[in-house]
Amino acid sequence: MKAVVIHAAKDLRVEERDPGDPGAGQLDIAVEAGGICGSDLHYYNHGGFGTIRLREPMILGHEIAGTIRALGQGVSGFAIGDRVAVSPSRPCNTCDYCLKGMQNHCVRMRFYGSAMPMPHIQGAFRQRLIAEAWQCHKVADGVSINEAAFAEPFAVTLHAVNRAGSLLGKRVLVTGCGPIGALTILAARAHGAQEIIATDVMDAVLVKAREVGADRTINVAEQAEGLAAYSINKGYFDVMFEASGNERALRAGLETLRPRGVLMQLGLGGDISIPQNMIVSKEIDLRGSFRFHEEFALAVDLINRQAVDVKPLLTGIFNLDEAIKAFEIAGDRSRSMKVHLAFS
Secondary structure (H helix, E strand, C coil), X not given: CEEEXXXXXXEEXXXXXXXXXXXXXXEEXXXXXXXXXHHHHHHHXXXXXXXXXXXXXXXXXXXXXXXEEEECCCCCCCCCCCEEEECCCCCCCCCHHHHCCCHHHCCCCCCCCECCCCXXXXXXXXXXXXXEHHHEEECCCCCCHHXXXXXXXXXXXXXXXXXXXXXXXXEEEEECCCHHHHHHHHHHHHCCCCEEEEEECCHHHHHHHHHCCCCEEEECCCCCCXXXXXXXXXXXXXXXXXXCCCHHHHHHHHXXXXXXXXXXXXXXXXXXXXXXXXXXXXXXXXXXXXCCCCHHHHHHHHHHCCCCCCHHHEEEEEEHHHHHHHHHHHCCCCCCCEEEEECX
């Protein structure tokens, strides 16, 4: 089979790899669609992010869906030809965090396409993938394989919504409208948010934010005071989802949060300065959100039932031999929201 392998920054290769055979409880899946994620772009552009660096060649990718081509011994509930979305979350289920229901913090996590451990955890951008049956969730008829491949990033936002608490009737601010920010809008609306305002510095992504359900969008690069009206009377929003990783976005958002509001941090951006006095005086809950686990099944279910529409966020599909072009375009926010690779 062919696989997309990163060797170093800007050194991406399509290589032949041995697909292996399914063992007991496993499925052999023909991967058909794979979404390029922000972490994939960090490996491609910089050879890693933060202290996490590539130390050996690694297959990229973790947002995938495909069709079952073979069943391992003892597998039930699946058949050859079933289409499935595959969760990249593979916790050990024996460490302290797993036993407490916090699988996303598993100390022996095997998350596809991760250079955190050594040897690295190989990813899923490959023509065939051997996966555990419990990782796989059936895709409904009438749902495209590309829609199914959105289940992973959508699960990220569903976990953030879960961490934020009830959104029923709440006013929500989303800062940063890349794929995660846009999917957060879908997740918040599905969980009962009354009003959703979204901000970014690019009109192209704000158009997509409106397409997926934002009530209002503000280009804060062009309208520097666009959020000012929401800071009157100590704030307007009940919950803020910060998906940009930008300090200015976080500070501006804090001004608009009501006392005892919740700030959910999804975006990664390194060390930043936080207005501590405002956090204290407004009794703000500052919470982080990292990956997901059980939310993957919900993501697939919502997509299957067409309770959410992710189609507006797909801006390009490229063949495997166009992998470098796909990564370059995926990294250009002016031209893309979510770029997929086709592996057939």
